[in-house]
Amino acid sequence: MKKNKNQQNKWKRDFLTIAGGQTVSLIGSAAVQFSLIWWLASETASPIMMSIAGVFAFLPQLVLGPFAGVWVDRLNRKTVIIAADLFIGLVALVFAFFFLFGNPPYWSVCVVLGIRAVGNVFHSPAIQAAVPMLVPQQELVRANGWSQFMQSGAFLLGPVLGAAMYTVLPLWIILLSDLVGALVASAMVALVKIPDPERHIKERTRFLDEMTEGAVAICQDRKLFVVTAATLFGMVFYAPLSTFYPLMTSDYFRADAWHASMVNFGYAMGMMLSAIFLGKFGTIKNKFPVIHLGLLGMGTSSLLCGLLPSEMVWFWGFAALCALLGASSNLYNIPYIAYLQETIAPDRMGRVFSLIGSLSSATMPLGLLIAGPIAESRGVSLWFFISGIVLLLLTLISALLVLPKADKAGKSTS
Structure with missing residues (x-):
């Protein structure tokens, strides 16, 4: 003991x-x-x-x-x-x-x-x-929280x-x-002291072959592949929002820099509260329902931001929704990272995290190429609405493909 x-x-x-x-x-x-x-x-x-x-x-x-x-x-x-x-x-x-x-x-x-x-x-x-x-x-969920x-x-x-x-x-x-x-x-x-993983390498493999092993590790896990693919596609629409928050504050609501700081503060506080919750109640066996709950919150918050009227009184609703966005992003991110750390072989984990990081980075410039002209001509609020619709649809599709499988897996192990 x-x-x-x-x-x-x-x-x-x-x-x-x-x-x-x-x-x-x-x-x-x-x-x-x-x-x-x-x-x-x-x-x-x-x-x-x-x-x-x-x-x-x-x-x-x-x-x-x-x-x-x-x-x-x-x-x-x-x-x-x-x-x-x-x-x-x-x-x-x-x-x-x-x-x-x-x-x-x-x-x-x-x-x-x-x-x-x-x-x-x-x-x-x-x-x-x-x-x-x-x-x-x-x-792992507690530690990541x-x-x-x-x-x-x-x-x-x-x-x-x-x-x-x-x-x-x-x-x-x-x-x-x-x-x-x-x-x-x-x-x-x-x-x-950080232990190194055991590296099971019978013979020296080519560098490019080792690179592909990160993608293979994701594709071999059907649930992980579906959630990752849905999220990356959704990030093409969601990632540009980070550049549109100041424009929503200054151009849409006609607010000042102090109000813009409140948006950033609310988002960060939402992330912190969500992290505290998962850190305190962090032993989650089936992580996919929580992951999808986070995606659902991100999509719903984005959709509602796009529907808000432009009167200044509604700005505080926008700030509150940004706090919900921050909380939802951690509800998705923390159990997702924990699942990767639990299931990916330790000697391949660096490649998997780097690959996901690279693919996530690609969504920002690609998304801005699409979102920029639309937001310029029709307003940034429209893109919040569009990104919310896309995220909700992708969350629904991913949940239909993943959650029944996750439930069956949970029953078989119980």
Whole structure:
């Protein structure tokens, strides 16, 4: 009994040590990201330059993700996590010198955002693949709930900290906060022993063959394939909404920047409350009903946002629906990640997470190509309505294909 309690305390201590360090790093990165974007926006006032910066931030995951996943699975994951964190911090340190000795050209910010994103391409799948090596399988939903809670808090606090620092500090000092966060995160990871998975490789396989194994692992699980395919198709319509929130606030409701901050705050608070709930009641055997509940909430919230009248009194309804969107996104995301961590072979997990990350990144530019002209000519509220309809239809189709199978599987094992 005492041994079991010690083991339970050990995984919690190890996981929270890493998660705490990563949260500190995320706060620094979010502050730096906000400051760089705000500097670029205030200096150029150019939507084209902002769009280019967004493309640079997304491009590394789209292009390098499948390749990075192979290396995450080949190499020691602890080494990959620390190296990626330090890489991002060193990029910030080098760019800090450019601001220390003058104002760098605007395009250099786009390049730095892209280079920092290269580190995240390796860092995210390595962290996600390392979690099941530390956390017992039945506790994965709980652990991911804790992690998402801390990440949501970091994304909430980071821009606020970045805005406060931007008003009183030169940009080169703000950039150093990214290095400090990376050093803290790396030190926390170094304190924890992360077991590597057993790699069952009889002979050295080709790099491209290993890349395809990530896709094969998803396709072999019918339920996972259906949910993943439905979600990725839905993200083509849903992902552009992240760029339309400010326009809904400023153009549709004619509100100001303070109201826009309330939308971001509500979304982050929704994510945090959902993460707290799943962290507290996190032992979920059949995850697919919760996953579909999250998709249902995302679709319903988007649909209702598109139906709101443009009078200012309805803005608070929009802010409340954004909080529901944030909560629903975690209801989907946390059990989905936990299911991947439970069912995918540990020596393939990096490739699977990298592949899904790359495919998810591709939905944003593809979605904007479709949504941009429609939102420009007919208004952004119409796209909220369209994305809601599409998500609800895809949720219904996925549920009809997956949930009966999940129920049968649950009965057969009971």
